[in-house]
Amino acid sequence: MRDSEAGTSETGTTETDTEAEAGTPAGNETVFTWGGPALKFGAGAVAEIGYDVAQLGASRVLVLTDPGVAATGVPDRVVDSLRAAGLAAELFTGVHVEPTDTSIAAAVDFARDGGWDGFVGVGGGSAIDTAKAVDLMTSHPADLNDYLNAPIGRGLAPAGPLAPLVAVPTTAGTGAESTAVCVLDVLDLRVKTGISHPRLRPALAVVDPEVTLTLPPGVTAASGFDILCHALESFTARPYDAYPRRRPEDRVAYCGANPVSDVWIRQTLPLLARSFRTAHRSGDDLAARTDMLQAALFAGLGFGNAGVHIPHACAYPIAGRVRDFHPDGYPDAEPMVPHGMSVVLTAPAAFRRTYEANPERHLWAAHVLDPETDQVADPGERLPTAIIRLMRDTGMPNGLSEVGYAETDVADLVDGASRQHRLLSIAPVDVGDDVLTDVLKDSLTLW
Ligand SMILES: NC(=O)c1ccc[n+]([C@@H]2O[C@H](COP(=O)([O-])OP(=O)(O)OC[C@H]3O[C@@H](n4cnc5c(N)ncnc54)[C@H](O)[C@@H]3O)[C@@H](O)[C@H]2O)c1
Numbered sequence: 001m002r003d004s005e006a007g008t009s010e011t012g013t014t015e016t017d018t019e020a021e022a023g024t025p026a027g028n029e030t031v032f033t034w035g036g037p038a039l040k041f042g043a044g045a046v047a048e049i050g051y052d053v054a055q056l057g058a059s060r061v062l063v064l065t066d067p068g069v070a071a072t073g074v075p076d077r078v079v080d081s082l083r084a085a086g087l088a089a090e091l092f093t094g095v096h097v098e099p100t101d102t103s104i105a106a107a108v109d110f111a112r113d114g115g116w117d118g119f120v121g122v123g124g125g126s127a128i129d130t131a132k133a134v135d136l137m138t139s140h141p142a143d144l145n146d147y148l149n150a151p152i153g154r155g156l157a158p159a160g161p162l163a164p165l166v167a168v169p170t171t172a173g174t175g176a177e178s179t180a181v182c183v184l185d186v187l188d189l190r191v192k193t194g195i196s197h198p199r200l201r202p203a204l205a206v207v208d209p210e211v212t213l214t215l216p217p218g219v220t221a222a223s224g225f226d227i228l229c230h231a232l233e234s235f236t237a238r239p240y241d242a243y244p245r246r247r248p249e250d251r252v253a254y255c256g257a258n259p260v261s262d263v264w265i266r267q268t269l270p271l272l273a274r275s276f277r278t279a280h281r282s283g284d285d286l287a288a289r290t291d292m293l294q295a296a297l298f299a300g301l302g303f304g305n306a307g308v309h310i311p312h313a314c315a316y317p318i319a320g321r322v323r324d325f326h327p328d329g330y331p332d333a334e335p336m337v338p339h340g341m342s343v344v345l346t347a348p349a350a351f352r353r354t355y356e357a358n359p360e361r362h363l364w365a366a367h368v369l370d371p372e373t374d375q376v377a378d379p380g381e382r383l384p385t386a387i388i389r390l391m392r393d394t395g396m397p398n399g400l401s402e403v404g405y406a407e408t409d410v411a412d413l414v415d416g417a418s419r420q421h422r423l424l425s426i427a428p429v430d431v432g433d434d435v436l437t438d439v440l441k442d443s444l445t446l447w
Helices: 045-055 074-084 101-111 125-139 217-235 259-281 286-306 310-320 339-344 347-357 359-369 371-375 379-393 407-418 421-426 433-442
Strands: 038-041 060-064 088-092 118-123 165-169 181-186 191-196 204-207
Touching (some): 038 286, 045 074, 060 074, 060 125, 088 101, 101 125, 101 181, 118 125, 125 191, 204 286, 217 259, 217 339, 217 347, 259 359, 310 433, 347 359, 347 379, 347 433, 371 379, 407 433
Parallel strands (some): 038 204, 165 204
């Protein structure tokens, strides 16, 4: 992973989008927007995928996955189902775990002359995001740089609709099956950026808890904390009507906390409270896996519209500047701090700082997540305590020091996080370098 460029968020939009322009209506925002994909959810849903892809009008379908997911046999079952429905189907297993511009170029090369008119991404965020990029680059060929968000790339919109993409998530985490963005590292520039456009949103998400039964405990935990942070950050985000009014063409994907996103998040936390520890401990518990996959989906439908803030802003340099950490459950070839782990490491400290902005939301979340935290005397410590207890129970590292950072790295990490203007503007408190320094120092050791 590489660091993210200034002003680019996980939705891949850039700071320049937020600048007020001439003709912007006066006063505070009164409108919010919300979007999501078509869904098919439930045990056994993947077996029906041939029928579903045929309904979308595709006839030649490329299935994309990474080697770890390929080894589970699920992508082969998807190909079999597509062929049984009379479609031509082939499998690409070369997705890079946490994709890069180089890995995406290799996938596009593989796909370029295939005449594909449909794509299926089978895997976690890495496979689904790679499938989005390959769909874009083969439907409307251009230089990848043309589509990357400005200022890294040219930020061009696709010239027309893409071939239908079906997402089959095999992790319970990113919610990439419902978002309109793909996230990737640009290796030469050492930045993480994205491509963001509504046309990238999958036509259909086929969400089947049975395919998550093989997730190793380390991936269950890291991706589970991505869900938790999506939920907590979007629930505590600055509300949409605290921003200046925008023209319709200037509205951004992350519009701030809003009543519709709140509904999804209020359903997410009880599922995590009930099943996170069980899914980590007993990976073959289908009821727990179902709860976790539903939680990932619900959080995606919430955060994908409301936004995320301080922990996600800090996650980019934490993942991007990794030296030699090799987490359990992930490919060992390269050092990495997996996305969800990089996010949760600063969450306890971040929610300590945001508590005063909306205490009732922090207290509600702490109570639902872990009712025993009602006993914590300092109310501002209840949510950090609930998060830390869950981290300890699921084998997360005890702070940034356990993934290789020391106090001498804090200034460098602040430099990376402070560039995430859009994400930081979603926080319910003003976040300057002083706050980021406090949060990162406070996150070196958590318990
Ligand atoms: N597009 C979005 O909206 C969005 C949102 C958040 C994060 N992301 C991106 O998603 C990526 C992370 O995705 P992720 O956390 O889902 O993990 P991942 O896709 O990177 O997969 C992690 C590991 O788990 C393995 N794996 C996945 N499913 C498995 C299964 N069922 N059984 C056994 N092994 C399995 C994979 O082989 C891989 O080794 C990052 O690049 C991140 O930036 C995208």
